[in-house]
Amino acid sequence: MLPMMHETLILIVGLLAVLISASVVAGVLSWRAPKPLSPTLVNLTQRINAWWVMVVAITVAFFFGRPGMTILFALISFAALREFVTLTHSRRSDHWVLLGMFGIVIPFQYWLVWTAWYGLFTIFIPVYCFLLMPAITALHGDTERFLERVSAQQWAVMISVYCVSHVPALLTLDVPGFEGRNLLLIAFLIITVQGSDVLQYIFGKLFGRHLLAPTVSPSKTWEGLVGGLAASSLLGVLLSFLTPFSPLQAAGVAFIACLMGFLGGLVASAIKRDQGVKDWGHLIEGHGGMMDRADSLVFAAPVFFHTVRYFWTV
Amino acid sequence: MTKLRVSTYTLLQTVTSVGLSALAWAVTGVRPIWNGSQPSDRQRIYFANHASHGDFILLSACLSEKERARTHAVAAADYWGKTRLRRFIAEDMLSSVLIHRQWTDETQHPISIMLSVLDQGHSLILFPEGTRNMTDEPLLPFRSGLYNLSMARPDVELIPCWIENMSRVLPKGQFVPVPLLCRVVFGAPIAIQPGEERRAFLDRARETLLALNPRPERDD
Numbered sequence: 001m002l003p004m005m006h007e008t009l010i011l012i013v014g015l016l017a018v019l020i021s022a023s024v025v026a027g028v029l030s031w032r033a034p035k036p037l038s039p040t041l042v043n044l045t046q047r048i049n050a051w052w053v054m055v056v057a058i059t060v061a062f063f064f065g066r067p068g069m070t071i072l073f074a075l076i077s078f079a080a081l082r083e084f085v086t087l088t089h090s091r092r093s094d095h096w097v098l099l100g101m102f103g104i105v106i107p108f109q110y111w112l113v114w115t116a117w118y119g120l121f122t123i124f125i126p127v128y129c130f131l132l133m134p135a136i137t138a139l140h141g142d143t144e145r146f147l148e149r150v151s152a153q154q155w156a157v158m159i160s161v162y163c164v165s166h167v168p169a170l171l172t173l174d175v176p177g178f179e180g181r182n183l184l185l186i187a188f189l190i191i192t193v194q195g196s197d198v199l200q201y202i203f204g205k206l207f208g209r210h211l212l213a214p215t216v217s218p219s220k221t222w223e224g225l226v227g228g229l230a231a232s233s234l235l236g237v238l239l240s241f242l243t244p245f246s247p248l249q250a251a252g253v254a255f256i257a258c259l260m261g262f263l264g265g266l267v268a269s270a271i272k273r274d275q276g277v278k279d280w281g282h283l284i285e286g287h288g289g290m291m292d293r294a295d296s297l298v299f300a301a302p303v304f305f306h307t308v309r310y311f312w313t314v
Numbered sequence: 315m316t317k318l319r320v321s322t323y324t325l326l327q328t329v330t331s332v333g334l335s336a337l338a339w340a341v342t343g344v345r346p347i348w349n350g351s352q353p354s355d356r357q358r359i360y361f362a363n364h365a366s367h368g369d370f371i372l373l374s375a376c377l378s379e380k381e382r383a384r385t386h387a388v389a390a391a392d393y394w395g396k397t398r399l400r401r402f403i404a405e406d407m408l409s410s411v412l413i414h415r416q417w418t419d420e421t422q423h424p425i426s427i428m429l430s431v432l433d434q435g436h437s438l439i440l441f442p443e444g445t446r447n448m449t450d451e452p453l454l455p456f457r458s459g460l461y462n463l464s465m466a467r468p469d470v471e472l473i474p475c476w477i478e479n480m481s482r483v484l485p486k487g488q489f490v491p492v493p494l495l496c497r498v499v500f501g502a503p504i505a506i507q508p509g510e511e512r513r514a515f516l517d518r519a520r521e522t523l524l525a526l527n528p529r530p531e532r533d534d
Contacts, residue, residue, distance in 0.1 A: 078493070082343070086495040092485045098492040276529070281495050282345065 004181050007242050008062075011187055015055055022048045046286025054284070054293070058190065062183055066114075069168045069186065074110040079290035080160035080298075081106065083280040087271075088152035093142035097133055097153060105129060105157050109165050116172035125162040130154060159298055160291070166301035173305075175244050175312045184242040185308065188250075189257060192236050193300045194293075196258035197265070199235075200228025217269040225262060232258045244312055253307060257300040264299025268292075323406060330407045331382055335375040338368070342483055342496035346376035349526065350502030351473050353378055357437055358471045360385070360500075361460055363453055363523060364441035365481030368491065370410075372480055373439055376498045386411045386431060387439040388424075415444065425462045432467055442519070446486050453524050456516040464506050464515075474501040474519065476526035499526040 026045045030037055061068035085098060105125065112121040134150040167189065171182045204224025212220045236254025240247045268291060272278065281289025291298075338344050362373055370387040377385060391412035394404035404410045411431050413424035428438060440463075442456040464472055476499040484491045504522050506515050524530070 082493045082495060085492070086479065090482060092482075095485055095488055095492060099490055102493055281343070283343065 004184060007181075007184055011191075011242070012059065015059075015191075019048070019052055019055060022051070043286050050284045050286050062187070065183065066168070066171050069171060069183070070110055070114050073164055073168045074106060076290060076294060077106050077110070077161045077164045078102065079281075079283055080164060080294055081156055083283075083289045083291045084156040084160050085152075087275045087277065087280065088156065089145060089148060090152070091142055091144060091149065093140040094137065094149060094153070096140075097136050100133075100136075101153065101157055101161075106161055109161050110168070113165050113169050113172065118172065121165070121169060125157050129157055133157075163298040163302050164294065166305040167297065170305055170308070173309055173313050175308070176314055178244040178312075188236070188239050188242050188254075189300065189304050190297065191239060192232050192254040193257050193261040193296050195235050196228050196232035196254075196261055197296050199231040200224045200262065203227030203231070213266060216266060216273060220262075220266065220269075229255060229258055229262070253304065256307060257304045258296075260300040260303045261296030264296045267299070268295035326407060327409050328383075331374065332379075334371045335382070338371050338375040341491050341493045342372065342479070344372050344375050344496045344498065347497055347499045347528075349499050351471075351500050353381065355381075356471050357432065357435065357469070358385075358473050358503075359432075359438045359440055359460070359463060360473050360475050361440045361442050361519070361523065362475040362477050362498075363447065364443050364445070364477075365447045366484040366486065367446075368480050368484040369441070369477050370408075370439050372477055372496055373475055373498055376500075381437065384435065385437040385439060388413055388428060388441070390415050390445075392416065411438070424459060425466070428459070428463055429466055432463070432470060437470075438463075442516070447481075448486055452527065452530070453520055456520050458512060458516065460519060461506065461512045461515050468505070471503040472505065472519070473503050474523040474526055475499065476501070476523060476528075478528065497528065499528060501526045 026041070026048050030041055030045060033041055057072065061072035064071075081101060085101070090098060109121070109124060112124060133153055134146075137146065137150055137153075167186060170185045170189070173182060173185075175182070201219075201224065203226075204219060204221045207223040207227060208219075208221030210222045211218070212222050212225060233251040233255045236250040237247045239254075240250030243250055243253075245253055268280075272280065279288030280291035283289050284293055287293050360373060362369060370389075374382045374385060374387070387408065387410045389404055389410040389412055391414045394400050394410065395412050401412075404412060411427060413427050414422045415424075417423055428440075431438065440460060442460045443454040444457040444459075445454075447454050460472065464470070477496070478498070479494050479496045482492065483494050483496060501522060504519055510518075
């Protein structure tokens with residue numbers, strides 16, 4: 001903990017400053033607005049309140065170090081997997097496979113994170129679950145919409161468990177000269193990617209003219225994307241003191257992570273549109289479900305993990 | 315002694331009910347959607363679709379603690395009364411009302427048993443399909459109980475409740491639930507219209523319940 005005390009303090013003060021100003025702005029807007037409040041303002045306040053809760057939860061996990069982070073992200077995987085499976089088609093004969101996804105795949109994958117067994121961590125889901133889950137489904141003998149069902153199961157564990165588990169797995173990397181400070185990598189990833197979501201939204205609202213993928217999302221614009229990515233790369237530079245990266249490298253890494261985050265949000269929107277829903281769930285007041293908040297992190301985490309692993313570890 | 319017994323059972327039932335509601339929330343994140351009715355003190359019959367043993371736990375988890383304490387699920391005696399353990403679970407832990415689907419003795423008449431519970435001021439949870447629905451149909455035809463109860467006690471509100479996804483969480487024959495998100499949609503109360511025939515009313519009640527399904531296109 002000690003080597004990071006200084007950085008942690010700056011982080012907490014910075015986050016508090018951002019959240020307090022957001023709450024003050026929302027409070028003043030609501031106070032001056034005609035009553036009853038417009039749905040946009042109500043939603044803004046709900047979203048900011050939810051951010052308080054999320055920041056507190058992550059900070060608490062942060063202070064518990066590796067066990068805290070591993071447990072927190074296992075719970076996030078649980079919530080995300082539950083939303084994913086709820087949304088997709090399954091049949092009565094899938095019961096045991098679904099149970100296994102919650103009861104075996106999540107605990108085992110996070111146990112691999114915990115023990116830093118990198119070799120199995122990277123292939124357990126893409127190789128073993130990929131092959132064995134459809135085998136179990138076939139053994140049950142129910143072939144109705146078979147490919148659709150097994151594909152949905154694969155996607156569910158890849159997105160909600162495999163990808164998410166790369167966040168706490170950052171703690172297992174050995175970056176020379178950065179020992180004992182890996183938690184800060186998680187802070188860097190989460191703040192830039194989630195910050196990028198907010199910045200893309202703000203730039204889109206302010207300057208958005210040209211829709212990027214109108215059939216997928218009515219709110220994603222080229223202006224929002226370019227402005228958001230530029231601003232979050234800059235945020236990466238500001239946060240480079242947390243990381244083993246030089247300021248320029250931090251901009252590049254943040255850019256890649258946030259671009260992946262954008263693609264994650266786009267894919268999540270396509271899935272939701274295909275399934276005919278607006279939100280993944282209702283876990284986080286004002287935001288929707290866990291996946292509505294985590295979709296960008298899901299795509300960013302594995303790429304960020306492997307970027308750091310390839311270029312910065314021995 | 316009897317007093318002790320009674321308070322032991324009350325404690326057992328309270329602990330069970332709070333525990334099951336917490337479990338239902340942890341597994342399914344269940345939340346009520348009041349779409350046409352509101353929580354109230356009025357005496358009610360909640361009628362719902364039925365595909366899983368978890369159905370009534372989910373529905374009760376959506377009620378306030380006070381309402382939950384006076385609301386009893388109606389369950390089949392030929393299933394829940396079969397063994398001592400099942401009877402203990404149904405009657406002593408869950409305080410359900412057991413009725414015989416095939417009765418012989420007039421004192422076992424389901425309607426008179428349910429009416430006597432209503433007359434004590436309790437509310438009921440009723441599954442008018444009469445059994446867990448295992449077919450591909452979203453809802454089986456309703457049996458007559460709902461009509462008979464409402465004819466006899468027209469002041470009791472009939473609230474349709476659509477239970478979403480529970481058949482996937484805990485299908486018939488399974489005992490370990492899969493965590494999936496569930497909602498319970500509470501619709502506007504319905505009543506028998508003057509001169510309405512039994513079958514016409516039951517079909518209308520069924521249609522009303524079906525119409526509450528928030529995602530009818532994908533009832534798997």
